[in-house]
Amino acid sequence: MLMMIMNMLIFIFIMFMLGNMIFVSKHKHLLIVLMSLExxxxxxxxxxxLYLSMIYFNLYMLMxxxxxSVCEGALGxxxxVSMIRTHGNDYFQSFNLI
Structure with a gap:
């Protein structure tokens, strides 16, 4: 049981690190950045x-x-959509903040 939990923690850590590496390296398109955040x-x-099920806690916090996270995705x-309508694409290079 403990070995399975450790394997799951390693898998979750690898997922988190891959998401962070994509977020840092792929900064050309907004869609890729949003997908890495998700x-x-x-x-x-x-x-x-995993943590809340290990300590037998109520899973209401997950909801x-x-x-x-759904609100964050809808905002993104x-x-x-707003950026594509105003600029025609999702490149960060065509978006001028000034």
Missing amino acids: FIVLSIFFLLL VFLVF LSIL
Whole structure:
């Protein structure tokens, strides 16, 4: 049982690190950045699920976390749609902050 939990923790850590590496390295398109953020949120969700099930805690906190992550995803998609409508693409290079 302990070996299975350790394997799951290693898998979740690898997911988290891969999401962070994609977030840092792929900064050309907004869509890739948003998908890497969702991948990071998914790995954190798995970590919370594992932790809360290990301590036999109520899983209500997972529902709150999912609500916030869905709101974050909807906000990111609305920014993406707004950027595509105003600039025609999702390149960060064509987006001028000045």
